[in-house]
Amino acid sequence: MLGAGVFGGLILAAWPRRRPACVYNPRWRETFRLEDGTWIAMRLIRPSDKAILERALRTASAQTVYQRFLTVKKRFTPSELRYLTELDNENRLAIGAARIGGSTFEGAGIARLTRDPIDPTRAEIAIAVADHMQRRGLGIRLFERLAQAALERGIRTFDCTILATNDASIRFFTRLDPQAKVIGAGNLVTMRVDLVRNLV
Numbered sequence: 001m002l003g004a005g006v007f008g009g010l011i012l013a014a015w016p017r018r019r020p021a022c023v024y025n026p027r028w029r030e031t032f033r034l035e036d037g038t039w040i041a042m043r044l045i046r047p048s049d050k051a052i053l054e055r056a057l058r059t060a061s062a063q064t065v066y067q068r069f070l071t072v073k074k075r076f077t078p079s080e081l082r083y084l085t086e087l088d089n090e091n092r093l094a095i096g097a098a099r100i101g102g103s104t105f106e107g108a109g110i111a112r113l114t115r116d117p118i119d120p121t122r123a124e125i126a127i128a129v130a131d132h133m134q135r136r137g138l139g140i141r142l143f144e145r146l147a148q149a150a151l152e153r154g155i156r157t158f159d160c161t162i163l164a165t166n167d168a169s170i171r172f173f174t175r176l177d178p179q180a181k182v183i184g185a186g187n188l189v190t191m192r193v194d195l196v197r198n199l200v
Ligand SMILES: CC(C)(COP(=O)(O)OP(=O)(O)OC[C@H]1O[C@@H](n2cnc3c(N)ncnc32)[C@H](O)[C@@H]1OP(=O)(O)O)[C@@H](O)C(=O)NCCC(=O)NCCS
Pocket: 063, 064, 065, 067, 068, 125, 126, 127, 128, 129, 130, 133, 134, 135, 136, 137, 138, 139, 140, 141, 160, 161, 162, 166, 167, 168, 169, 171, 172, 173, 175
């Protein structure tokens, strides 16, 4: 009989290891209270969220929209809506936050990542919080959850392209990571955050 200790071990070592199941999957839900008492629910964005995204764009200020999309945007095209909501949750994933309570489902913020196809340990991210919900700690919470979802998937660095004049975002990323790097020097700069240094 073959020695299971030797050959069995070799077979196991050669077998591709399955990654443990991700916590941040389509069934993941989280509810929490901001310091001001507002209750928030978070989950992954799904294809049926198109109308919520359209409403969020309609109700956001021109400045928030410009800072998020780096262009003037009044509405999404059908293909943009598909791009923003039809995600594989591995290389493209987004976390949505909504206020709990009231008569309608009110989008409060969204954070998304897109994995770099050349360096799979890196992702480009974008975050936007509804104007009336800003400065209440929601952006930090969305970032933290996005970072945890990223680490589960082997992503270790976030890049976020912002307007060089977007002081709120520069402060936001520097608050998250005092060693965050500002890369570039034109109208657009990239904030680079090392997730391993900060969150592991
Ligand atoms: C950047 C953004 C996501 C921050 O979200 P937020 O929920 O307001 O952030 P938080 O309340 O979690 O703030 C965390 C920290 O960031 C910093 N910060 C956030 N907004 C700031 C502002 N307007 N001015 C100065 N510092 C700010 C502060 O240090 C803050 O901590 P503090 O409130 O205890 O001082 C939000 O301003 C936004 O949606 N902006 C428009 C879109 C955008 O620029 N996205 C980034 C590029 S994709």
